[in-house]
Amino acid sequence: MTSTTTEQVSPRTLRKVIVAAGIGNFVEWFDFAVYGFLATTIAQQFFPSGDASAALLKTFAVFAVAFAFRPLGGIFFGMLGDRIGRKRTLAMTILLMAGATTLIGLLPTYAAIGVMAPILLSLIRCAQGFSAGGEYAGACAYLMEHAPSDKRAWYGSFIPVSTFSAFAAAAVVAYALEASLSAEAMGTWGWRLPFLIAAPLGLVGLYLRWKLDETPAFQAVTQEHAVAHSPLKETLRNHGGAICCLGAFVSLTALSFYMFTTYFATYLQVAGGLSRATALLVSLIALLFAAAICPLAGLYSDWIGRRKTVMTACALLIVAVYPSFLMASSGSFAASIIGVMLLAIGAVLCGVVTAALLSESFPTRTRYTASAITYNMAYTLFGGTAPLVATWLISTTGSNLSPAFYLIAIALLALAGGLALPETSRISLHDVPTEGKRAGRLQRV
Numbered sequence: 232m233t234s235t236t237t238e239q240v241s242p243r244t245l246r247k248v249i250v251a252a253g254i255g256n257f258v259e260w261f262d263f264a265v266y267g268f269l270a271t272t273i274a275q276q277f278f279p280s281g282d283a284s285a286a287l288l289k290t291f292a293v294f295a296v297a298f299a300f301r302p303l304g305g306i307f308f309g310m311l312g313d314r315i316g317r318k319r320t321l322a323m324t325i326l327l328m329a330g331a332t333t334l335i336g337l338l339p340t341y342a343a344i345g346v347m348a349p350i351l352l353s354l355i356r357c358a359q360g361f362s363a364g365g366e367y368a369g370a371c372a373y374l375m376e377h378a379p380s381d382k383r384a385w386y387g388s389f390i391p392v393s394t395f396s397a398f399a400a401a402a403v404v405a406y407a408l409e410a411s412l413s414a415e416a417m418g419t420w421g422w423r424l425p426f427l428i429a430a431p432l433g434l435v436g437l438y439l440r441w442k443l444d445e446t447p448a449f450q451a452v453t454q455e456h457a458v459a460h461s462p463l464k465e466t467l468r469n470h471g472g473a474i475c476c477l478g479a480f481v482s483l484t485a486l487s488f489y490m491f492t493t494y495f496a497t498y499l500q501v502a503g504g505l506s507r508a509t510a511l512l513v514s515l516i517a518l519l520f521a522a523a524i525c526p527l528a529g530l531y532s533d534w535i536g537r538r539k540t541v542m543t544a545c546a547l548l549i550v551a552v553y554p555s556f557l558m559a560s561s562g563s564f565a566a567s568i569i570g571v572m573l574l575a576i577g578a579v580l581c582g583v584v585t586a587a588l589l590s591e592s593f594p595t596r597t598r599y600t601a602s603a604i605t606y607n608m609a610y611t612l613f614g615g616t617a618p619l620v621a622t623w624l625i626s627t628t629g630s631n632l633s634p635a636f637y638l639i640a641i642a643l644l645a646l647a648g649g650l651a652l653p654e655t656s657r658i659s660l661h662d663v664p665t666e667g668k669r670a671g672r673l674q675r676v
Contacts, residue, residue: 267493298615305603308365312599329433336426388529479648485614
């Protein structure tokens with residue numbers, strides 16, 4: 232039995248939903264991007280050391296620690312979203328995220344308060360990780376539960392668009408600061424400005440989200456008195472297999488995303504010898520390219536289905552990652568751009584199909600909880616650690632290309648997990664696969 236509830240949403244409402252879902256996601260990823268792009272400056276302010284590599288490793292370690300709180304945030308906000316609705320929960324996540332990001336911009340440095348500076352930075356990053364744990368999966372669910380079943384990947388692609396746009400905006404801000412400020416001004420106050428931008432953006436996002444209605448799918452569950460009383464228990468009992476299989480694929484989404492976005496700006500400087508400003512410019516061009524092709528990736532996935540998109544994404548990354556890293560380490564501006572774009576295509580396909588699969592793989596009554604657990608566990612294990620692992624691999628092996636082989640290994644794992652999932656591209660979100668889907672059964676809500 233299928234439902235046409237989500238297919239009756241007007242195009243005007245869908246446009247508002249895209250903006251409301253996207254702006255919170257933009258704030259979340261803008262902060263994470265700025266932290267990555269300004270990693271070397273942050274290292275100097277909070278981890279002063281005679282060893283620049285050690286300071287950078289500590290900075291990326293704090294980056295990874297924030298991800299440890301994402302699964303906790305995913306569980307908390309996921310359960311909340313499945314109980315009280317997507318709209319109110321997403322209003323909370325953006326408020327917490329914007330507030331924490333603003334605090335980083337106001338934080339005293341090591342020179343001012345000593346060891347308390349990195350401690351406070353770590354605590355605020357943990358608060359950001361906690362709020363981010365409920366943001367992405369919730370935004371995807373909110374948008375997917377409004378979208379027509381035959382165009383879900385296309386509509387859902389605007390969530391990755393907001394993600395790559397956030398990274399592009401962060402690159403623009405970081406590049407402008409690097410180009411216009413002296414090293415002294417950058418270290419004194421310039422690095423703070425990008426974090427302070429989060430305050431007004433967060434207020435705008437909160438207003439937009441509060442003005443919209445709850446999703447049709449969650450309203451239907453509420454009207455049927457089918458809201459889950461214990462969404463976490465129900466998720467773990469009924470959807471463990473789907474979480475493991477989808478999580479294996481999302482691990483590649485996480486790793487390729489952070490390799491391409493956050494880490495590559497550093498890699499271009501360390502391995503390629505480019506200046507920080509030039510590396511940021513290369514990243515900006517690649518990010519704009521990624522944002523532009525997201526809707527095309529969505530159309531592709533809606534056309535050929537999720538399983539074939541998974542295969543395409545894994546194959547592209549396996550084939551492209553080695554030449555991508557090789558060109559990025561060449562020191563050539565043009566070769567670096569081509570190399571990053573090669574990696575971007577596979578990363579975009581992974582991100583777009585993940586946005587769809589997060590909602591299509593689980594029922595409405597536990598969708599927020601299950602998708603948040605899946606997404607955040609994978610991003611914690613493989614996304615948050617990506618810059619740290621890549622830096623460690625290069626330091627240990629002495630090869631600038633060692634992160635490429637790491638990504639290939641994870642791509643093979645992701646391919647196995649993704650192909651274990653059923654095809655979900657045209658199902659109604661009121662009829663989702665259960666653990667018994669291999670027997671051809673579908674469960675209502």
